Amino acid sequence: MNFDAHSDIWTDVTHHYLDGESDIFRKYHYERLKKGQIEGGIFVIWNDPPFDKEPLKRTRQMMEAIAHEEPDCADILKVARSYDDMMKARDEGRMYAFIGLEGLKSIGEDLDLIDEFYQFGARHAGLTWNEENPLATGALGNPERGLTDTGRRAVKKIQDLGMILDVSHLNDASFWDLLRAADGPVVATHSNCRALCNQRRNLTDEQLKELARTGGIVGLNSFNEFVHDVESEQTVGNLVKHLVRMVELMGIDHVGFGFDFSEFLCGDTLSSFSSQANPYTIGLEDASKVPNVIEEMKRVGFSNEEIDKISHKNWHRIIREVIK
Template sequence: MIFDAHCDIWTDVTHHHLAGERDIFRRYHYERLEKGGITGGIFVIWNDPPYDKDPLKRTHQMMEAIAQEEKDCADILKVCRSFRDMDEAIKDGKMYAFIGLEGLKSIGEDVDRIDEFYQFGARHASLTWNEENPLATGARGNPDRGLTDLGRKAVRKIQDLGMILDMSHINDKSFWDVMDVAAGPVVATHSNCRALCNQARNLTDEQLKALADTGGMVGLNSFNEFVHPVESEQTVDNLVKHLIHMVEIMGIDHVGFGFDFSEFLEGDTLNSFSSQATPYTIGLEDASHVPALMEAIRKAGFSHEEIEKIAWKNWHTLIHKVLHA
């Protein structure tokens, strides 16, 4: 079993849905995930460029596509709204997906709209993608701008609803501002270590430790530019070094996967965050190659029990702790 805490499949599903296609997850994604041993994860609603110009419209388009997929693929994929849903999916031999919100640009200044998304099924949220918005500041925003008063209200609402609060993509000032407000576990679903690759999207050792201190987690990210600054060194072995460092700083109970695979994205969507010819780590080109990563982790000396924790148990424990049902 492998849990991927950050997956952009809903973005691809929406592209195909708007082109009039149906049963998209089964046709384009299921086989690859199954081959890789991925059993479930968090599939996010992301206002992908260039559609982020009207983020609420794009969010509603994605919700419509998800609702259709939930019907079309009910025999192979369960969209989960509780820990119990996930448990049932596993017993039934189905893949499972929690709905996440990658950034809340779509709510504007209406924090109560988070309730609408929760009622639809969202059980995860981050405040920003890379942008500045009325709530907080992303990794590409003004480094001196942090969390706003509205953002503080959003943090409290997210946690009061029993949603997973995600710090990936947020800038350093906003990160520490959120940590001053948040209560209970806080995570970074798809971030690596800044000590090994000096990218603003990666986390410092102090940030990793702070997440662990909340009872939270970080998910190892396979996006190549977060692995190593030199393209030829963006390899599975160097990605495993990030995992080792995370465990050294945070402890084995606070580390998992958040692969952020994006090989199926293209055009302006892919170019909005990728500056290289490809977005993947060498040897981990897509989800079907995850077994190669697992073998590299074993070779690095992790025990069977430790690998199980990293692969799925830690995320399952956190979900049970955070979600209200």
């Protein structure tokens, strides 16, 4: 079974919820995830463009949508808030989703909102998406600007609460500032290797090694523009090359999946970060195709034990260690 550390499904749930629909996960996502042997993961609250202009309003809309969706799909999906919740859902044959926060633009400088989001159920957070905000700077912001003093306090609060701390969208300056401020495991839920594809959202070899040193994990990202610079080379085979390099640099215990599937996002949202007609890796068009990654891993020599670690056991360890 596979743990996907980064999914935007709550964005799609919110879109359908605001159109008056219900039981949305079952209608639009469940069968695809089941076919892909996805047992669960982190579903993020994201201030998706063009709704990022009012980030707190959008965050509250998404929280409302989740609250309405949770009882509708409770027989097939558990909204997990602890390691025990996750394991109970697995034992019962249900999928599970931890609520994540992909960026904290919505809070401005009000760190008390992190407590509110935690009480709602959030167990993961990154400081930014691609933008600059009062906490830190994302990948598309000023490369010289790092964490602010408020951002450093946010790092401490996130870790004190027992939330998974994510660096995925930070620029390099903010990445290193956060690593200096953090204590304990730090993850990148959905990033690849910059040495293999020179994108700002991918991580350098030194960054990968440093995340492993903290005890953290990097999740392999299926977004095609992070796989290879040439569109025809954005294949499952070349994606798994990122996985191989991560394992060589970080060790088998520090790599997982964070696929970031986006084929279900609306056009305005998708065009805000994708420059190609399709956002997917060839052979990994959506979550149902995840078995193709497993087969490629076997082909290049990963053992069954190694595949189990990468596919779910490493993320289970982080959840057990970090989430209180």
